[in-house]
Structure formats: C-alpha cells, structure tokens
Amino acid sequence: MYVAVKGGEKAIDNAHAWLAEERRGDTSVAELSVAQIREQLSLAVNRVMTEGSLFDPDLAALAIKQSRGDLIEAVFLIRAYRTTLPRFGATLPVDTGGMACDRRISATFKDAPGGQVLGPTFDYTHRLLDFKLAAEGEVVPVETGAPRCGPTPHITEFLQGEDIIQREPESDAVPGDLTREPMEFPSNRALRLQSLTRGDEGFILGMAYSTQRGYARNHAFVGELRIGKVPVEMEIPELGFAIEIGELELTECETVNQFQGSKTEPPQFTRGYGLVFGQSERKSIAMALVDRALRWKELGEDNLGAAAQDEEFVLSHSDNIQATGFLEHIKLPHYVDFQSELELVRKLRREAEERLKGEFTAQEAAE
Template sequence: MYVAVKGGEKAIDAAHSWLAEERRGDTAIPELSVAQIREQMTLAVNRVMAEGSLYDPDLAALAIKQARGDLIEAIFLIRAYRTTLPRFGYTLPIETERMDCIRRISATFKDAPGGQVLGPTFDYTHRLLDFKLAAEGEVPDAPTRDTTPGPVPHITEFLNKEGLIQTEADSDQTPPDLTREPLELPAARALRLQSLTRGDEGFVLGMAYSTQRGYARNHAFVGELRIGTCAVEMEIPELGFAIDIGEVELTECETVNQFKGSKVEPPQFTRGYGLVFGQTERKAISMALVDRALRWKELGEDFEGAPAQDEEFVLYHADNIQATGFLEHIKLPHYVDFQSELELVRKMRAEATTALREAAECA
C-alpha cells in the first residue's frame, strides 16, 4: 500500500538547501552578478520582463539568477512579486511613432521613408560558434552606431495615402487590464493583444508558424519592425498636466496582410500588430501573425478551423505560467487519488476475471 511520506518538512528544507547549492555551482568560479546578467543576457531579461508584465531589468536579472536560468520559473517569480506592488496610477498611451529607433526595417519598402537601420541583430551572422568569446577579458570594439532619431512615421501609414490598407479605428474606451481581471471570452482585440504579449514565446511562435504553413492562409509581409525607446508619460492630478516619468525599450511589428474584401469592405491590405518589452522581435512578429489570424470574424472571413483562428484555444493556452502550474501540479503528492484509482482498477480486473471464468464454465 502507498502511504503518505513522513518527515516532509525536513525533506523540503533539505531540498531548498540542495537547490541553493546547485544554483551556486562550483564556488571556485566567481559568482554571476545581477549586473552581468542584466547587461550581457539582455534578450533573456527582455523575455522575462515581457511575459512577467513588469518592466524592471534589475528584477528580471535577479529572477533569472534565482531560477538558475529557467526563464519560465523567472517569469513566475516576477509575476508573483508584481502582485505585491501597489498600483498608484496609469500612464498615457505610448506614442511609438516618437520612438528613438536603434533598429528599423521594412520588408515591403526598400527605400523606406526615414531610412532602414539594421541595428543589433543576429539576422546577418553566420551562426558559427565564436570561440573568441570563451577567452577571458574579451572586450569588443565599440562600433559607430547609426540610429534613427524620433519621431519616425510608421511605414504602413504611407499605404493609407492610396487607401490600400485598412484604417484602424481609434477608441476612447479604456481597455481592460488583464493583470487585474480574469480573461473572458469573447475577447476584444485589445485584450487579445495583452494576452499574446504575455504569452509564451515558443507557443506564440508555433501558432504563427502554423499560419504560414497554411493553417489560416495568413501570408504576411513585415511592413515594419522597429526597436527603440519610448517616453512614458503620466498625468499628475496635483499638477494638472502630464510629465515624463521615464522610458522603456520596446519592439513593435506591423504586418501587411492580403484581404480579398467583403460585402462592406473593398479589397485592401489589413494589419497584424505586435508590441513587446525590450528587443524581442521574434515574439513581436509572431504576435502580429497570430493577431491577424484571430481577426477573421471582425473582417468577415471564413473560419477554416485553424488553431491560430481559435480564440479560446490560443488565449487559454498561451500563458506559460498557467500551463506550468497545471502541468507541474501532477508531480505533487496524489496518494489518495491514486489509491482510489488503484482500487477501481483492481475491482474492474476482478469483475472481468469472474466474467471470463463464468463464460468458460458455460462453454
């Protein structure tokens, strides 16, 4: 018979100590500092901030260190910490056309107004291991940076001069806050975008890839991908006007998608949209593709049964913290549940054996 393990508290304390020892590793090697993680593992830090819904590079780096590099665990730590913070107000909408871009590219216009800036990217590397990085004391030469100062208009707006792309309707309504209210379906586009930007990068990437393979017929062009910093403004009631309280680094992607038209709309292009904390361009592009796939009803398109078109499937499975919690709970003690299943299977086997024996005797 299975019985409950005794001495659990002592075992848990020992497991915590062992975990701390494993996290530290060989003490003969200098400890990795939070500042080193923040400055040299920025893409991991950016992902933790984006999916943790908290823009703080220092806290994200600390979470990565505590989680031994497990980014989902780090995201969990950040979300848990976020719940302890007071909410003292809301900022004004960020104006991304005023972004100071370090990277700005378009796959639709070669001579994009404002110019294209390749910026820091893996796109043009050879994907060969650089063993020079294994040498201690390696200090790279500082290259001359070519940046595009804001404001820089969005490239997709140039299609609007001919009316070739759907105009996005402005809304004065305050969007719901997914960090304070549970997700309910059907969800407005603003809520879907919140869910996608917090969603697991791998899952959103898989959904986006499925659209490119034909599940939703969502062939897209990257109208513009831009990365840079945007000012964050907040209205102060005591002052009666808005002030700049800081800046955040963002990645924004707008895709241009084909649209054959409907009974009320002429043939034109439509958009997919992605916006994520930090330099997280793979996530932003994926988000834009999935956003466009989820707009099928709004645009009067047919539902083809594609996973990326299924709002319930995408939004309820995108959150890696919810998925992790439900997945990992099955490794916790389920002794009583298993005992009931065990007794049920024994009873069913006994009944089946008896039935077979009686059938054999009758024969």
C-alpha cells in the same frame, strides 16, 4: 475516508539547501552578479519582462539568477512579485511613432523615409560559434554616423495616404485588463493583444508558424519592425498634469497582409500588430501574425477551423504560468486520489476475472 498526510519538512528544507548550492555551481568559478545578467544576457531579461508582464530589468535579472536560468520559472517569480505591487494607475498610451529607434527595417518599402537601420542584429551573421567569445575578447569600438534625432514616422502611414490599407479606428476607450477581470469569450482585440504580448514566446511562435504553413493562411509581410526607446507618460492627480514616469525599450512589429476583400470589406491591405518589452523581434512578429489570424471575424473572413483562428484555444493556452502550474501540479502528492483509483481498478479487474471464469466454467459444462 480522508487521510491527512504530514511530514517531509526536513527533506524539503534539505532539498532547498541543496538547490541553493547547485545554483551556485562550482565555487572556484566566479559568481554571476545580477548586473552581469542584466547587461550581458539582456535578451533573456527582455523575455522574462515581457512574459512576466513587468518592465524592470534588475528584477528580471534577479529572477533569472534565482531560477538558474529557467526562464519560465523566472517569469513565475516576476508574476508573483507583480501581484504584490500597489497599482498607481495606467499610463497614457505610448507613442511608438516618437521612438528613438536603434533598429528600424521594412520588408515592404526599400526607400522608407528614415531608412533601413539594422541596429544590433543577429541577421546576416553566419551562425557559426565564435570561439573568440570563449576567450577574453576585447570589444571593438563601434562605427558611428551622423545621428538622426527627428521622429521616425510609421511606414503604414504612407499606405494610409493612398487609402489602400485598413485604418485603425481612433479611440481612447479604456481597455479591459485580464489581470483584473478573468478572460471571457468571445473576447475583444484589446484583451487579445494583452494576452498575446505576455504569452509564451514558443507557443505564440508555433501558432504564427502554423498560419504561414497554411492553417488560416493570411500572407504577412513585415511592413515595419522597430526597436528603441519611448518615454511613458502618466497623469499624476496631485500635480494635475501628465509627466514622464520613465522610458521603455520596446519592439514593435506591424504586418501588412494581402486581403482579397470579403462580404463586408473591399480588397485592401489589413494589419497585424505586435508590441513587446525590450528587444524581442521574434516574439513581436509572431504576435502580429497571430493577432491578424484572430481578426477573421471582424474582417468578414471565413472560419477555416484553424487553431490560430480560435481565440479560446490560443488565449487559454498561451500563458506559460497557467500552463506550467496545471501541468506540473500532477507531480505533487496525489496519494489519496490515486488510492481511490487503485481500489477502483482492482475492483474492475476482479469483476472482469470473475466474469471470464464464469464464462469458462459455463463453456466447460457445455462441453
């Protein structure tokens, strides 16, 4: 039997109106503008752009405002908007070697050309609450030095000179796109990287941490971490040449992993790679560790049965929109489903009771 259920429209409208009022909060407190969120909560904006898979700081800030700061809800809004956009094309691969770096550090080479540039980092802060921020603090002018405007070469290039690190195969092959074709397993590294970069930061962090704690241990060093702006070029058919269509802030992490060699590869350093929108170094490091763990097959390593080596496990569970959609749908009305479950359990209970009663009577009779 199918029972159509209607009703609730009025309750839903009223709930949404109340949501809007609660979103605004106490009206004696000034309202947040989208520009304030974009400028002052920029790391939240970066996370929403990365996991929403759309670089647009104004839209991400709007989504954060609309979602009352629920970042997964904000990612959901961005993903939904993204699907409405016609796609003009794919860009040329960004040249991160040409990045104008705000920050660039290496845990492996102290004297890397270009130097260790800390940038605006939380590192080395004491993690003590700063009550000056609760008052209206003035911004202290920032020190400046002699700007270095030349390109900053990747640190792995120096290891490549010695041929002691695995080379990335040069290729211009068109990568698969999981927004156009559903994921299939086994996958490939291009699709894994696309999936990891838009994956949930918490999930990717947990997976990466599991490799450090010994599940598919691969001992990563941060060869280089850089944050800064890169221009993006795209071929424009009506012009017949490529132009810059914008500039993106990106965080890139390259890990260098100790590698004993395997049946197919000589002892050398191997690499993991993380690249994300905005300033988001935790995510980029985590992405690089998981990328490296998932490369076990191509490097001829053993499958240790660790979760971080299992691409189907990692990639099928890293997307927080898929995950939250399936998780949260169970709170929506399942009256008919549940009615049939209820009937079934009642029937089983009745049968069990009758069976028990039957056994009891038989026992009594025997006595």
